Amino acid sequence: MRFSKHYILTSTLFLFTAVVCVVSVNCNSPQPQVVATDGKSLSVAYCKSCHQYPEPRLLDQETWTKHVLPAMAPRLGIKVYADDQYVNDLEAKSAVSYDDWLKIVDYYTRASPKKLIPARVPVAPLKDWSNFSLIKPAHDVPLATTTMVAFDTTGRRIYTSDRMNSSIFRWSNQLKMLSAVKYPSPAVDVQFGKDDKGNPQGVFTFIGSMDAVDIANGFVKQVDLNSINAQKEIQIAGKLPRPIQSVPADIDKNGLQDWVVCGFGHNLGGLYWYKQLQGNQFEKHTISTMPGAEHAVIGDFNHDGWPDVACLFAQADEGVWLFLNDHKGGFTSRNILRFPPMYGSSSFQLVDFNNDGQPDVLYTSGDNSDYSKILKPFHGVYIYLNQGNFKFKQAYFYPVNGATKAVAADFNGDGRLDIALIAFFSDLKKNPGEGFTYFEEDSPLHFIPHNLPIYNQGRWICMDVNDYNGDGSPDIILGNFSMGFINDDSIKPGWNTHTPFVILKNNNKFLSKKR
Numbered sequence: 333m334r335f336s337k338h339y340i341l342t343s344t345l346f347l348f349t350a351v352v353c354v355v356s357v358n359c360n361s362p363q364p365q366v367v368a369t370d371g372k373s374l375s376v377a378y379c380k381s382c383h384q385y386p387e388p389r390l391l392d393q394e395t396w397t398k399h400v401l402p403a404m405a406p407r408l409g410i411k412v413y414a415d416d417q418y419v420n421d422l423e424a425k426s427a428v429s430y431d432d433w434l435k436i437v438d439y440y441t442r443a444s445p446k447k448l449i450p451a452r453v454p455v456a457p458l459k460d461w462s463n464f465s466l467i468k469p470a471h472d473v474p475l476a477t478t479t480m481v482a483f484d485t486t487g488r489r490i491y492t493s494d495r496m497n498s499s500i501f502r503w504s505n506q507l508k509m510l511s512a513v514k515y516p517s518p519a520v521d522v523q524f525g526k527d528d529k530g531n532p533q534g535v536f537t538f539i540g541s542m543d544a545v546d547i548a549n550g551f552v553k554q555v556d557l558n559s560i561n562a563q564k565e566i567q568i569a570g571k572l573p574r575p576i577q578s579v580p581a582d583i584d585k586n587g588l589q590d591w592v593v594c595g596f597g598h599n600l601g602g603l604y605w606y607k608q609l610q611g612n613q614f615e616k617h618t619i620s621t622m623p624g625a626e627h628a629v630i631g632d633f634n635h636d637g638w639p640d641v642a643c644l645f646a647q648a649d650e651g652v653w654l655f656l657n658d659h660k661g662g663f664t665s666r667n668i669l670r671f672p673p674m675y676g677s678s679s680f681q682l683v684d685f686n687n688d689g690q691p692d693v694l695y696t697s698g699d700n701s702d703y704s705k706i707l708k709p710f711h712g713v714y715i716y717l718n719q720g721n722f723k724f725k726q727a728y729f730y731p732v733n734g735a736t737k738a739v740a741a742d743f744n745g746d747g748r749l750d751i752a753l754i755a756f757f758s759d760l761k762k763n764p765g766e767g768f769t770y771f772e773e774d775s776p777l778h779f780i781p782h783n784l785p786i787y788n789q790g791r792w793i794c795m796d797v798n799d800y801n802g803d804g805s806p807d808i809i810l811g812n813f814s815m816g817f818i819n820d821d822s823i824k825p826g827w828n829t830h831t832p833f834v835i836l837k838n839n840n841k842f843l844s845k846k847r
Contacts, residue, residue, distance in 0.1 A: 371439025374432050378408070383649040386672045388443035391704050396440045399703040400674070405433065451709035451731035457781035462770050463744055464784060464836040469507040472830040476790060478811035479518040481833050483798035486524060487532050487557060490800070492811065492832055493519035495542055500560065505801070507835070513560045517550065518542070521577045532557040535568065535591070537578045544598045550575040552593060566612045573597035581630040581639045583607065584661055592641055594625035601625060603643055619655050619663050623647040629682050631691070646677040646699065654722065668722050669693065674704050676711065679737040685749055685777065690718035698735030700757035705819040707733045713753055715777065728777050732766050733759045739797045741806045745840050748773040752808050754792040760823045767792055768810065784836065789828050790814055805838040
């Protein structure tokens with residue numbers, strides 16, 4: 333079975349986490365031999381042993397003292413009572429002494445701000461439709477809990493899934509529901525392709541447990557799209573820790589299609605590749621045991637003719653890692669971007685923004701379902717330009733509360749890369765329009781943001797970009813997860829809770845210019 337690069341670039345990604353943005357229990361780094369005596373030096377020594385150092389200024393005082401630090405303490409062996417009080421257990425085997433822990437708490441209490449200052453946007457967003465118009469499906473649902481949206485441009489179909497029914501829904505090009513097939517879990521990702529006989533196939537990733545728990549009941553299946561029935565399915569992987577994406581790659585260059593799977597997990601997770609054997613059997617190999625594997629991209633990054641893997645991790649040790657193929661079924665790893673553990677890394681894409689022939693990084697941070705459920709000024713969309721030799725430098729940032737996913741494409745046909753962005757954890761009270769933003773690039777790395785007036789149509793958690801109607805211009809499909817995960821109890825849904833998805837039809841008709 334073959335899946336083209338076209339489908340790798342247009343796959344959907346669903347992020348649904350409730351992660352602990354603190355020290356991971358899976359930290360493989362040795363505990364530091366600490367000689368420091370003050371709170372700041374102690375915090376640097378212990379925190380940097382597992383992830384990038386979290387500066388006190390990144391969160392407000394209450395969030396540190398009432399939520400994050402009490403969540404971190406048990407992971408270092410310090411007992412907590414009454415939510416934010418600590419126990420001096422002389423028999424406990426802790427990584428840090430009780431007295432040193434209190435010094436760390438005191439340091440973060442004194443050094444953190446009372447409140448975070450909201451980020452200023454460099455360019456005020458326009459409130460308009462830009463070059464898009466809204467299309468809605470012909471069928472509503474009792475409650476929209478969409479977990480996946482995807483354009484199948486070859487079969488001219490749309491596929492969705494949801495948490496409520498754990499089904500795969502197939503929609504016509506006229507947005508009429510054609511079928512619904514129930515599975516043990518909702519699907520969160522799909523890759524489209526064809527088998528050796530030319531029959532359309534979909535490889536679906538089923539997350540298993542939606543909640544942030546260490547239960548390995550996710551799976552990956554190849555489904556015949558002509559029928560969608562169990563008898564024609566091929567099990568690629570099972571017993572996975574909350575997988576959220578699978579991408580094809582012939583890792584060992586033997587001519588058989590393998591699969592790289594992101595097991596996001598919770599405290600346990602990993603990045604895996606499944607070697608295809610004869611008879612549609614697959615053999616599991618581990619690339620990394622870090623939890624939080626979120627989005628993988630396949631490419632020959634060191635130009636040796638072998639497929640490598642770039643992957644965004646979004647648990648405690650957040651960042652982008654390269655896994656370079658060693659030609660023997662294994663990988664060597666190197667970190668290219670790293671972020672503090674409360675950033676809430678949510679998506680990344682490799683794309684050449686400055687047209688120099690080297691892939692740059694489009695990145696979003698905005699997951700906000702952890703122990704620091706506050707609006708954060710560093711949430712938003714970033715561009716890191718490739719400096720060569722696996723070095724990247726930040727060249728653009730636009731603040732967007734709760735940014736979830738960004739996709740770069742030439743939406744207006746001017747030869748420049750624009751950006752479509754969704755924000756599931758947007759400022760629902762004061763700025764609900766930032767739930768979707770279209771960034772129109774008018775000059776190199778300068779964008780005009782447009783907040784399309786669709787915030788009352790749904791709450792967007794997943795997105796796909798492709799030319800669904802064949803007119804040469806990329807369209808956008810947005811999945812509506814309408815209930816739950818609202819960090820402010822005073823906010824009640826004022827948006828549509830019954831429409832599973834909407835399409836933003838691109839009204840420009842063009843064949844994108846080569847850049």
